Structure formats: C-alpha cells, structure tokens
C-alpha cells in the first residue's frame with residue numbers, strides 16, 4: 001500500500017509559499033478570482049452576436065520539423081505527446097536559477113558578438129519571464145483559488161469522477177479535496193501523463209478542501225486521493241452511466257466545430273442522471289494570445305481555439321447541456337453543466 005505524504009504543519013488555511021518551480025496557495029480570502037456570468041440567457045444567444053473562437057496559428061518549430069522529416073501532417077496524438085513532454089519541462093524548471101543562467105548566456109553572446117546565440121538566449125529569457133509571470137506570479141495555470149470557486153457548492157457526496165484528457169490530473173485532485181472520499185478515473189492516451197505529469201506531480205503540493213465530518217477546511221495531497229489512471233483514447237471508453245462528474249480542462253477547444261458534438265457527447269455518455277459536466281477552456285484575451293505566441297515551441301502542436309465564456313456556453317447549450325454556472329477564472333472559462 002502506498003505510503004501517505006506526511007502533512008506539513010505549515011499547510012493551513014492562509015498559507016502561501018512561492019517555490020522555484022511553483023506556488024502553494026491555501027488562502028481562502030477574497031478577492032475571489034471567479035467572474036460569474038451565470039445569469040446569461042443562453043437560449044437567446046446567437047453565433048452572429050458572439051462570433052466564433054480565435055484559432056491559434058503559430059506552430060511549434062518541433063511540429064514543423066517533424067512534418068518536414070515525415071512528409072505528412074503531425075497526427076493529433078503525436079502532437080499531444082510532444083505537447084505533454086514540452087509543457088512538462090516548464091513545470092520542472094527552477095525558474096530563478098534558469099533566469100540567471102539565461103541572462104549570463106545572453107551577455108556572453110553579446111560580448112562575443114554572436115548574434116545568433118544572443119537571439120536564442122534572448123528568446124529563452126523571454127520565455128522564462130513569461131512562464132515565471134504566468135505560473136509563479138499569477139498562478140494562472142493551476143489557479144487553485146479560481147478552481148475552488150468554480151467547483152464550490154455542488155451537490156456531491158463521495159463522487160465518482162471521470163477526467164477526460166487528464167494530463168497532470170490537477171483538477172480532479174482539487175475536486176476530490178472539496179468533495180472527499182470519492183474516486184476518480186483519469187484518462188489520457190499519452191502514457192507520459194500517467195508516468196510523469198501525474199506520476200511525478202509534487203507530492204507535497206497542498207490542495208485546500210473540506211472535511212465533511214467536521215465541516216472545517218482540510219488539506220490534502222496527491223496520495224490522499226483514490227485515483228486510477230487509464231492510458232486510453234477517450235473515444236474508446238466503455239463505461240456505463242456511472243460518474244457523478246465528468247470533467248475536462250482544455251479539451252473541447254481542440255475539436256474543430258464539425259467535431260464539437262463528439263467532444264460534448266463524451267461528457268454526457270458516462271454521466272449518471274443529474275450528474276455534473278465540468279468544462280474549462282482557455283480564454284480569448286490578449287495575454288493568452290501573447291502566451292501561445294511566445295510559448296509556441298512548448299504548446300502549439302495541434303489545433304487550438306481561444307474562446308470567451310459566451311462562445312463556450314453557446315457550444316454547451318447547443319449540445320444539449322443546461323448551464324448552472326458560467327464564468328471566468330484567471331486563464332480559462334469555466335462551465336458547470338447538467339444534461340438537459
């Protein structure tokens with residue numbers, strides 16, 4: 001049986017710490033980072049009014065090289081393998097140390113008039129500065145405060161959770177901290193997610209949730225949760241309607257419009273009657289466009305849309321979901337839905 005991570009006594013409500021790789025944030029005070037637009041009348045929205053999502057069209061150099069070498073478009077799954085590998089490297093970076101090294105390299109190249117080297121060093125430094133801001137200042141990727149706000153107040157008791165395209169599994173863990181005692185199945189067809197992104201997720205990372213026995217806040221770690229990770233194509237799952245929650249984080253924006261119904265169908269197929277579909281997608285805002293431009297070599301190995309909450313909600317509404325909660329967290333739009 002797995003040994004449980006020992007609870008750090010410092011990990012109490014209000015705790016905040018910035019590590020070289022990431023932030024730990026157990027603050028539960030305002031300002032909340034959830035901007036609520038749940039009052040929207042989705043039935044009266046029209047595409048002509050909300051426009052279609054923005055399509056990211058700057059590709060990773062690695063994708064272009066792969067395509068030249070193989071003389072074919074990069075297959076979708078291959079793209080995800082590249083994405084997961086490269087994105088994961090960012091989470092491993094000791095950012096302050098690497099920033100120092102990149103600055104040294106830049107000045108050394110400039111000193112020896114190595115223009116090419118200086119260009120590369122500068123690009124690396126800019127990427128580090130952007131990553132630092134997004135992940136170590138704003139904490140916009142994991143965004144525990146926003147996700148807690150999005151997930152709070154659901155009618156769930158020891159839920160059975162299915163996470164489609166789970167990557168590092170972060171949101172399933174946040175959900176299980178808020179609704180403890182349940183079970184989650186994480187599904188991703190890239191085995192690297194099981195072995196590394198989830199498999200090596202920091203064991204001491206604290207998730208703020210609840211203790212249902214006392215009604216008080218409680219802190220959990222990865223190993224406190226009952227999680228199975230299935231390496232499988234989500235289109236090949238053969239579960240029944242057995243999940244209280246089906247969640248995806250950054251999945252449906254990778255399906256062009258002609259396939260969107262398939263993506264939504266996967267959120268419906270395995271839900272118990274009355275279960276929740278929880279979805280988020282990256283926001284279409286200037287800073288997100290800048291992120292996917294500067295970080296293209298890490299991120300852009302396949303089709304990706306950036307949308308706003310009204311576009312996202314309209315997709316969900318058109319695909320047969322009632323929207324209970326809708327709004328913006330830091331970098332994503334979020335929806336809590338039930339099948340209509």
Ligand SMILES: C[S@@+](CC[C@H](N)C(=O)[O-])C[C@H]1O[C@@H](n2cnc3c(N)ncnc32)[C@H](O)[C@@H]1O
Pocket residue numbers: 080081084087164165166167168187188189190193232233234235249250251
């Ligand atoms: C953009 S990622 C989700 C973002 C995620 N929160 C992260 O931190 O990277 C989408 C994940 O879905 C997985 N995925 C995409 N299509 C899939 C499919 N058909 N079956 C299983 N997993 C899939 C990818 O491998 C990837 O890990």
